[in-house]
Amino acid sequence: MHKRLSTKLLKALALFITGFLIAVSIAACSSPESSSTKKLAVTSAIASASSLPGVPNPGATLAQIIATGKLKVAVPDDFPPFGSVNTTMQLQGYDVDIAQEIAQGLKVKLELVPVVGNYRIPFLQTNRVDMVISSLGKNKERAKIIDFSAPYAPFFSGVYGEQSIKVSSLDDLKGRTVGVAQGSLEDLELSKIPPGTFPIKRFASNSLTASALVSGQVELIATGNVVAAKLMRDNPEKRIDNKFVMKNSPCHIGVRRGDTDLLEQVNAIVFDLKESGKLNELSQKWFGEPLTLLPV
Incomplete structure (x- = not known):
């Protein structure tokens, strides 16, 4: 008898609590402050998402590179002489050497990420790399979603x-x-x-x-x-x-839209490479001919 009563009481208590929570929920949803609360929640969610690994934060890439001491660059591994794999399974090519020069200019370590043409921009957009140096040509469609450096190679x-x-x-x-x-x-x-x-x-x-x-x-x-x-x-x-x-279509280095600080640093390094004759040296090394005139 007592056992049955206890069971009934527990069920009644559960129903009461459930009803109370529903009433509170309805009251909260109809509250004048609910709109602001929702906006705050959405804003907080967006802010949290932007800080998650793999979610690009436009404008912060250079600071992140300097803080970690590492530059991640997408380069080709199937497009000689811009990029290919040698007999020791190491990446080599014009773009690989350019990536090394950019890393040295930023005074950070270089991490090469091999990528085929179709995945260059997606790798950049999903934060898998900090920039793309992969015989990337500039056009209106691409310029809508990424930013381009000054040209560094003829093509x-x-x-x-x-x-x-x-x-x-x-x-x-x-x-x-x-x-x-x-x-x-x-x-x-x-x-x-x-x-x-x-x-x-x-x-x-x-x-x-x-x-x-x-x-x-x-x-x-x-x-x-x-x-x-x-x-x-x-x-x-x-x-x-x-x-x-x-x-x-000369080749450009690609960075995410909004990474203005990084783009300025890259352009300064490319300019120095051009003025010092290093680009011409690399052109002779990989293309077998002097560097042709690049547009400004």
């Missing part, structure tokens, strides 16, 4: 294929199969052309795009001059040449 995009194929403009590509690295500057240019104008095959990297041309999967490729130069050196029997230039 142009063109269409390449065997000498027997006669094309000299985009109009001549009708009926031709063209290969391109997905997410590259050349891919963005080809994407402006109405779909169906000519077949486009997209590959995961520049090296796969080059291999597609050599193996006959595509008749032509749209790629950068340095990629094509290596392709022609490695496959002289294919007699590959440049058909026409699609876009002249």
Whole structure:
């Protein structure tokens, strides 16, 4: 009897507490202060989120680099001579050397993060790296989401294929199969052309795009001059040449929007490298030719 009574009392007490909490909740939601309370909660949540690891805090990157003593840079590992992996599995190339010069200029240690073209900007936006030095071309679409340094290397995009194929403009590509690295500057240019104008095959990297041309999967490729130069050196029997230039696009260092302090430091270092002749030295080392005139 006492046991049954205790059980009933406990149930009644639970119902009372539940009803009380609901009443308090309704009163709180209908309170005139609830709107301000909600705004405060949202503001606090945003502030907390901005301090979480992996969430970029625009404008604070330089301070973070100096505080940690480490600079994280995205560089290519499949795009010689800008970046590739050597026989000892170490990253090497023009962009790798530039990253080292930037780290030395900031007086911090360098952490290299290998990345393929399609992931360069996402790595920057998700705070996995502090900057991108990966043969990055500047265009209006990219300028909406990241900031660019002064140019540090010459680069142009063109269409390449065997000498027997006669094309000299985009109009001549009708009926031709063209290969391109997905997410590259050349891919963005080809994407402006109405779909169906000519077949486009997209590959995961520049090296796969080059291999597609050599193996006959595509008749032509749209790629950068340095990629094509290596392709022609490695496959002289294919007699590959440049058909026409699609876009002249020097390389820039990419930083997050709002990282003005970091961008100013990077531009100062690039200017010093140019004035000292170091950029020319690196151009001779990796491109086999003097540094051409870069736009200001």
